[in-house]
Amino acid sequence: MAPRAQTGCGRLSRGLLLLWALLGTGLCHVGAEAEGFGQDAGTSPPMAVFNWTAQLVEETYTNITQKCWEFFVDLMRNVTASELCEWKVISRPYSLLQACLEGWADHLRYGYPNALAEQYIFQSHHRYFHNCTLEHQVYFDPPEDVLLAMIIAPICLIPFLVTLVIWRSKDGKAQP
Numbered sequence: 001m002a003p004r005a006q007t008g009c010g011r012l013s014r015g016l017l018l019l020w021a022l023l024g025t026g027l028c029h030v031g032a033e034a035e036g037f038g039q040d041a042g043t044s045p046p047m048a049v050f051n052w053t054a055q056l057v058e059e060t061y062t063n064i065t066q067k068c069w070e071f072f073v074d075l076m077r078n079v080t081a082s083e084l085c086e087w088k089v090i091s092r093p094y095s096l097l098q099a100c101l102e103g104w105a106d107h108l109r110y111g112y113p114n115a116l117a118e119q120y121i122f123q124s125h126h127r128y129f130h131n132c133t134l135e136h137q138v139y140f141d142p143p144e145d146v147l148l149a150m151i152i153a154p155i156c157l158i159p160f161l162v163t164l165v166i167w168r169s170k171d172g173k174a175q176p
Contacts, residue, residue: 065116072094084132085133094124
């Protein structure tokens with residue numbers, strides 16, 4: 001069987017290929033020939049160069065995060081109202097939302113956490129989990145004046161105890 005001629009830029013990663021499919025942009029140059037590029041010429045075949053501006057990356061990430069959110073909402077349709085606060089039930093959709101937001105941010109080198117991802121996370125809490133309460137009592141820090149007293153008391157007690165030990169051991173007699 002004869003080797004197939006490569007058309008397009010088959011070296012794109014799966015993520016960029018998916019991005020290309022989602023956005024419908026012409027990232028691949030179909031029909032580019034690589035015949036005259038060999039080791040002898042010291043050149044390599046033409047590669048698609050992507051000059052992503054910050055605005056394009058942000059726009060792309062905004063579109064993708066909307067798809068992540070729609071996927072999360074679709075998964076949450078299968079969760080009943082009584083199951084909304086059960087972590088075993090909601091962990092999968094919630095983790096997939098977080099992974100989608102974080103994964104695409106990393107892939108686009110957008111930075112994570114970011115304001116847009118936080119907005120979707122807060123939106124998920126507000127829409128689905130706002131009635132969930134904690135089963136355990138929540139402990140809070142004591143007031144500052146009590147905390148300060150609890151910190152300073154042992155610090156002041158240490159020099160007093162050291163002085164007492166030295167004073168009791170000065171007479172040199174062995175204590176039975």
